[in-house]
Amino acid sequence: MEANAHSPFFSSLAALCQQSFALQAVGDTPAAVTAPWCLTLLAMEIEGAQLQKLAEFLRECHWQVVAVDILAARPGCSVVRLQLDGDIAFDDARLALLELGQELGLELALQAGHTQRAPRLACFDMDSTLIQAEVIDELAKIAGVGDQVAEITLSAMRGELDFQQSFRKRMSLLKGFTEASLAEIAPRIPLMPGAQRLLLALRALGCKTAILSGGFTYFAHYLRDNHLAVDFVHANQLEFNGGALTGGVIDPIVDGARKALLLQQIASELELPLEQVIAVGDGANDLPMLSLGALGIAFHAKPKVRAEAPQAIDGFGLDAALYLFGLNDRQISALLGESAE
Template structure:
């Protein structure tokens, strides 16, 4: 049966380093949705589509699949089939496109990583407002030599697996990618370039000569600025709401994720994972390509 305009697609995605998505698991998941469910493999052992024809509720489909998968380390993204391919991608940086929080790494140089990390965690969970929390943490970095940033970028920051392939594959297919962070331009510049983003937006640390002044330029780029960036770029490129995608992990990403056609919580705080359109808990960032229907053969190969 050919998919209808109202069809949903449920994409099952495993981590490429643990390709547990067997044909048997896919068949069992499809059976849980009904005998008319179509199946197609996107990447053997890693990703497969289940197409659910007719009208349906995405959350209900997801719930049935989670029950069928019974705790397997497989992510599920359910969305309208007709609008899954995206042309604008916005991404958070810290703990999303990279595995660390840059401000915590800066604080480690002044022996305050524990104190700063605790504030970071509370802010990302939404327990305290992002802007005053950022000012408080930056103040603790006063007099830190700015040249430590280069060392941190080279020795302490790790790119999240799948991130380069995600950005470069989308760009190869005509999408625009923006790294939008509540962190700092000193980091988003080199990290954005390494991954291949079209542009980056973040906060600027104020310098006194070659050291940090302990202050950040106002206004601070936080939750509302991330949302505004999405809307601005969507309007600049004359895109429909459904042509946009955003990914993040913290409370200051919630507005951006909610406004995107597909908002993805990546290894996210509980409140963010619960609110986002989709959540990725097991796979790497290549999951966002499979969610758009890309096959393994279409993904741009990048250096490890």
């Protein structure tokens, strides 16, 4: 439903959205994006008071809402997309919206209007993004060196070690861990909620997908072969001798810089501009690739990463990223062959 920027809507964004909920079924096709910016609101339930405060913020910023679409309206998930016009400095705006969202209890994702489309390539971190674990930490606990590995991780976080140094030190502590034990662990690592849905939807949209991970190819290949629709895998190779880990590493190590390089290489091989690529991750070593494409989504990330990433999703599963492509629940269900509720 379109909103005239000169109407009294700024004084009652809540009323406008309520009218949109009444007149626009979620099953309708969302309006074509014609505005330079889109702001997506995600919450378990969006309340009038939240919308009123958001309206005040938009008015103060002189950002005009030119269209409203309801992308989801079901128990536990409400998603509204606003098309915005105005003089918006992206970095300043996203930080202001991050602070406002925390105040209001909303997730607010700002993106350029032309990025509200399905990507052609989507690159994912693995640990704590596609799966609910940091594999190296889980291996360390089983090997009885969990505390030592945790201390090395803390040292890296304090800036005393870079990722490559910390990775080599942690791997040295896993010497002797058997391949048979790895085979037992792999099926027990839980997938991130929404991961399968998102990857299947991307494949249905014709989008290629890649795992770019500072974790291990052993587990990334397991995910690709058993659970997730993944086209490319780049991660660290485990070095075995006699069926056990040597404690050494095989170069090159996949750190943040290499993730960014791999994203660009895959896009080049597919003859895709970066404007058709997105990246999703949770850690500081994901920030280089998150800054490259059309969207860079920090998923369930630490505050520092969330503050630096272009977009963020915190309170939902990975499949919530589909709303940032401009899809509503009915379209997503059709892509996945699900029965629409």
